[in-house]
Amino acid sequence: MTSLRTLTLAALCALAAAGTSQAADTTAAQQLAHWSAQAGSPGNADKGKVFFTTRHGGEWSCASCHGTPPTAQGxxxxxxxxxxxxxxxxxxxxxTDTAKVDKWLRRNCNDVLSRECTAVEKADVLAYLNALKP
Structure with a gap:
């Protein structure tokens, strides 16, 4: 419970320090911390990869547009x-832009899932994306 409390506090402090009026008001790590706090647990990169590459009953997955792995232009x-x-x-x-992150997660989740993603799903996908390195 202490680590969750610490994670939540760190996410809130990071988002508060970033401000919300600038175009680059956040970082990918802060977004991960925020959604992990909302989920009540850290994002899981392995689950995020599966979620990202799986079709969820429709014709698209996240990877349909963003590629596998999503490290090049999609x-x-x-x-x-x-x-x-x-x-x-x-x-x-x-x-890096909270408003755009919220907009695109909402839009893309609706396209892929026909519903909004849960906080757990968002945290897992962000953990996967943050884990990809050159």
Whole structure:
């Protein structure tokens, strides 16, 4: 319980220190800490990888547009629009704008799952993405 309390406090402090009025108001690590705190447990990179690459009853998975692994430019499955690498180590701008992170997680989860992702699912996917290194 102490580590969860510490994680929650660290996430809140990091998000508060980052501010919310700037375009780059957060980091991928802060997003992971935030969603892990919301989930009540640390994100699990192995579960995040499975979630990311699995089709959840529809025709798409996260990997359909972002690639496997999501370390290079992706391409939207239906529009063909280029998508910057999703893994933060390959795209320093990934997960740096809280409003965009919330918007795209909501939109993409609805596309892939036909519902919003849970805090646990978000934490797991962010743990996976943060674990990818060059």
């Amino acid at each position: 391409k939207h499955a239906s529009t063909g629009k280029p998508i910057a690498p999703l893994a933060p180590a390959f795209n320093p701008k990934a997960f």
